[in-house]
Amino acid sequence: MDKKSSHYELCLKEFKICGILTMAYILICCLLCGIFGYGLSGTEATFILGIPAWAVIGVFIPWIIMVVITTIYGLFIMEGDEE
Numbered sequence: 057m058d059k060k061s062s063h064y065e066l067c068l069k070e071f072k073i074c075g076i077l078t079m080a081y082i083l084i085c086c087l088l089c090g091i092f093g094y095g096l097s098g099t100e101a102t103f104i105l106g107i108p109a110w111a112v113i114g115v116f117i118p119w120i121i122m123v124v125i126t127t128i129y130g131l132f133i134m135e136g137d138e139e
Contacts, residue, residue, distance in 0.1 A: 066135065070134065073129075077122070077125070077126075081118060081122050084118050085114055085115060085118050085119075086114075088110075088113055088114035088118065089110055089111070089114030089115065090114075091114075092109060092110035092113050092114055093108065093110030093111070093114065096110070
């Protein structure tokens, strides 16, 4: 029963980390999109490779950073269930 308990605690720890990172990602995306995109008319918008700059800065860049952070965490930091 002790092994199940430690597995549960490990999963709960990883779930909490995942939840915190996901909430931070959503908050950052919403803030950046709001700052750079809210209130712009179509004539004021700037484009990066045909995509509005607010979408690149507020969606794509945080998404790429989150993928890198998740990969680093999964490969080097996350603890496995040692059997």
